[in-house]
Amino acid sequence: MTIDRTTLERHGLTPDEYERIVRALHREPTMTELGIFSVMWSEHCSYKSSRLHLRKLPTRGPRVLQGPGENAGAVDIGDGLAAVFKIESHNHPSFIEPYQGAATGVGGIIRDIFTMGARPIALMNALRFGPLDGPHGARTRRIVEGVVAGIGGYGNSIGIATIGGEIAFEDPYAGNPLVNVLCLGIADASALVKGTASGAGNPVYYVGAKTGRDGIHGATMASAEFDDKSAEKRPAVQVGDPFMEKLLLEACLELMKTDALIGVQDMGAAGLTCSTCEMGARGGAGIEIDVQHVPQRETGMTPYEIMLSESQERMLLVVKKGREAEVERIFDKWDLHAAHIGEVTTDGVMRVKDHGRVVAEIPNGALVDEAPVYDRPTRRPAYLDHATTIDAAALARVEPRDALLDVLASPTVASKRWVYTQYDTMVRTNTIALAGLTAGVVRVKETNRAIAVATDGNGRYCYLNPRRGAMLALAEAARNVVCAGAVPIGATNCLNFGNPERPEIMWQFVECVEGLAEACRALDVPITGGNVSLYNETDGKAIYPTPIIGVVGLIEDAAKVVTRTFKRDGDVVVLLGEDRGELGGSEYLRTVHKRVRGDAPSLDLARERALQAVTIDAAAAGWLRSAHDCSDGGIAVTLAECCFDTGGLGATIELDGTSPETALFSESASRIVVSVAPSNERDLLEAAAAAGVPARRIGTVGGTRLSIRVGGERAIDVAVGEAEQVWTTALEKYFKRVAA
Amino acid sequence: MKFAVVVFPGSNCDHDAYHATRHVLGQDAEFVWHKETQLKGADAVILPGGFAHGDYLRTGAIARFSPIMPAVLEFARRGGPVLGICNGFQILLEAGLLPGAMLRNRDLKYRCEHIIVRVEQTDTPFTMNARRGQQLRLPIAHGEGNYYADADVLRTLDAERRVVFRYCDERGEVTAAANPNGSVSNIAGICNEARNVVGLMPHPERACEGPLGSVDGLVLLQSVVTALSREGAVR
Amino acid sequence: MKARVYVTLKPSVFDPQGRTIAEALHSLGYAGVGDVRQGKFFELELNAGSADQAKALAAEVADKVLANPVIESYRVEVL
Amino acid sequence: MKARVYVTLKPSVFDPQGRTIAEALHSLGYAGVGDVRQGKFFELELNAGSADQAKALAAEVADKVLANPVIESYRVEVL
Ligand SMILES: Nc1ncnc2c1ncn2[C@@H]1O[C@H](COP(=O)(O)OP(=O)(O)O)[C@@H](O)[C@H]1O
């Protein structure tokens, strides 16, 4: 057989890679084998462009039970329990078919969590879209509606609370939205399940939906740019079946309570191929299957199609020989048919048969360990020469009050109520901070503890300064869980970038990874897993480099959760941290002055760490009535948001500074606005002083107006109700149906 | 007393009902799988929320054929207290234990948030500890809670005082703005003629503990404990 | 043999989906579109001896399961 | 004038709802029912000069709004 250039191109393989395949096999591959290599060596599955750099991330820590390499990471949360979590992207499918793309993304990450033996208890999502108005506004609104409905459609149905997330709207995402979904589960720390095959002769089971022709080469699609021909690749999108997954979830958790299971992995990207060779590779074993036993939805499917299908809601399990009846009984109870499709072998080979005839025979090592690794060239992008400067003098003067209302109405800053009311935020009665009030917080039943989760990532900062942008993303996500009173104990990350074959993109990627690694080390937050999504481009235009960081934090006493809202008249407002007058990359510059310019805010990791420590201690001491960090929109937005959802409670604030714009809208990092009872003010200020954290009383809670003076001059004086109206309705206005 | 929480494939608030009755209320509670045919000696039955059979076809349409349903019908016929919450309410409608049907929410969107209902009737086993006119702050979480019944049925429901809960605003007024899903007459929950079967869209079981944002749902579950201690259980 | 069962909301029942679509179409400038009503249909593969048997089976299934008589009516077609 | 637009999932796309309904029918003892696929249809009131115009308008609307060409296909019928 000769494999020509077009066949290779169709499989996304280079001639060099083809030669590697021949070397690994010591012969030419069959078509089925070529298909298998093509998906396993796709960027999506092999991490060939990113692997070298991901090694720089710190992945160990005293609480880490499982780092990268399994279906999800796990950290110890005490009481013999583990928090299991991971983030995953479904960007490309969500652009093509927003509802199903987002829904199946949710389905995929949930499977990664319960395959670890964890009961999924919370979902988060980080979304990026283009502007809701302007030339692509109508299309973007449709995408937003579809994505939000799809996330809700899947999560609500399967019954896992969606407890938070974040959404930003920026031009570069118009042709390539981002849909990143995080799932958190709780497992018995001593009973984490691995995706491992071992024990020669142990049976291999397939369970879940039947295999169809859908999604063939989905992994390859996620490894290529979009262009006007992408429409042809469309059938790669699948329809999610949350009901099937609910059955799988319950049946698998029930099976995991027995000791009949050796290992399990879901069939996500690259389907049966990936699960078969990865499980074998992890266990140092081989797996032999016969595709004739694979349940099929369509007739006449070839081994090639069966191995590459990405039909959703399927799992591969290895169980102990002799326990088959018990396993089958559990799946039968849930109306799932478990099909015995093969056995574990000792030869380290993935062997695929079709009615007994061998159609593929590949050493696991060749597929997994010997996959190509590229050290792609990098080059600092030229845009950085001019984008990082701002000509402040050229900015038109704007009334601060109007600027605040403008920024509050920016969809990125505005309340996301329109979105999160479409999600079941409470199912399983663990959510102990209502949606929109803080990082997502779930209690851990049967303990006193709670877990806070936050996701963050500012694409503008990363565009202007990728290294610092990634550091800021980690710092902000950690700060957000800290504001809930939690200690950050682990992080996951989803690295969304353009085409890594372009040196400028690769440079952004490497800078971000290195920045992230440095921040993780400094703040002592290990990375336990993640995902890389490259080729986020349409017609040669890349998205902003967008690392999304999810941080998980632990609260020892669930009764001490802190939220963002001011609570009581007369409470003292204290600013922890200090402003450095940084407007670069700010929401204010973008919204009010239509500029994405300047350098990202500076970040001193030692100061950040001290700030977080003081806040954690103050929360544990019970001093904090509220806590909210300063991010998009600066302290003006922070203060406004502290007043919102309180029934109109206001505040009177005095800030330092000479320029109101800078004092109000600077996005200097490492700042938290807290409110405390007057009797706790001294305690807090002394604790901060002892830790070397700048802290200052900036005002008091009370009245029904938000009044801010800057350098003694009145800058903003607005009724909370008026500002809140702007903030709450800004997003839904775009989605109001036209009256008949 | 003992609650049976029926679990259909796709139920997802089964644990919430179990947790509320067992751990918050301190009563006995047991899950009953839909393929069983006995209620295991329960004194009250809860059909929990969720998406039984994915809610594919119509909400509750497939679940009503479950093997357990004849036992539920028989229990209800003998006067046993049955509470259908959200999807459980939809199943009761499909099973004909309660009249009417569910349509998609007026704005076609799933909605999850706290709303207020007004207790209209207190002579049901699930509201006897409540005051008439009492406002309860409860979460809703549904895409198809737009209750529909034709004019005849509505007249009967009114005449027989069978509308148990109505959506209202903070002042207790039943207004269009306070109606989250388009339900006819702001109906949030109803009961059968014998008053022992109650269905409602809001989730009282999610509102039984302070940290969750409301404890107003407790009164429903406590009522049935009171009712049974007064009147004795049906077996 | 194949049969289709068409299920529609009864005329007296308000159809929020049809209404929303009509509004969307108007806002997109399709002034020529008036009322819209949405229904669903089921395509059933049937193992039946005759068209009449197929029709009877489909009707039974529609009556019992596929349609809710409180709000919906149905129509059966054998292909 | 009236037109109907029938929308179905493309044959290659899995229809979880249809499958679940089929399984429910089997467990109810309807052994004579094989595969089930679910679709939806829209009944449009159209203001059009001719049947051809009506068909063209309905097709345009189907293409743009009623069906999602990525996973669905549609068929138009003028009544
Ligand atoms: N950005 C990243 N940082 C750390 N680990 C990563 C990152 N991206 C991927 N990984 C790890 O690589 C492994 C393979 O990831 P992936 O192929 O996405 O798994 P799956 O196929 O289960 O989704 C996982 O253990 C994942 O945690």
Ligand SMILES: [Mg+2]
């Ligand atoms: Mg996986």
